[in-house]
Amino acid sequence: MPNERLLLIIEDDAAFARTLSRSFERRDYTVLLAxxxxxxxxxxxxxxxxxxxxDLKLKGNSSGLACVQMLHQHDEDMLIVVLTGFASINTAVEAIKLGACQYLAKPSNTDDIEAAFGHVAGSAEIEVTARSTSIKTLEWERIHAVLAEADFNISETARRLGMHRRTLARKLEKQRVK
Structure with missing residues (x-):
């Protein structure tokens, strides 16, 4: 684990970034915001x-996955945690491949994030569930995979999936990841 307690938070929601920053500062981290x-x-x-x-989904042309890649290229030993309200297996796998040590679905608090920094090595002790994946979960993961490929553009995602934009928007609103 790095000795220096310097933390970079890349989050486009200014209020959430300030809250997270203050919380980490109370834990003796020095925080940089972007x-x-x-x-x-x-x-x-x-x-x-x-x-x-x-944050996985940033406003504008900035991608959280591109940020992870840039950070890992800057320092391979940096511990990177990805936070997202749009969790999917596809983006989790890509984040880890690009250099993140953990991937957490929002809402996650400072305790969760700090625990993720400390839990870098994998564990073979994780219990494998006996339940198979439901059709709804598969659909949800496919939608989010295409959404990520289309840079989170709803219209382009709907076109690639062959569905109406409003139908896709309703599906995304209905199954918001909590």
Whole structure:
């Protein structure tokens, strides 16, 4: 685990970023905030954080997965946790491949994130469920995989899935990940 308690938070929701920042500062972290990949890259020119928390879905052209890749290229030992309200198996696998040590669905609190920093190694002791994946879960994961491929563009995702944009919007609203 890195000795330096310098944490970079890449989050475009300013209120959530401030709350998370204050919470980590109370735990003796020094926190840097960035709203997108460009701001994070500028901070990396002057700082070398040992930890990072990255939101998967950022506004504009910035992608959380691209941020994870950039952070891992900057420092392979950096512990990176991805937070998302749009959890899917596809994005979780890609985040880990790109260098994240953990992937957490929102809402996650500071305790969850700090525990994720400490739980870097995998565990063979995790219980495998006997229940098979439901059709709804498979549909949900497919929608989110295509959504990520389309850079979170609802219209383009609906076109690729062959469904009406409003139908897709209703599906996304109905099964919001909590």
């Amino acid at each position: 709203a997108n990949q460009e701001e994070a890259a500028a901070l990396l020119e002057q700082h070398n954080p040992g930890y990072a928390v990255v």
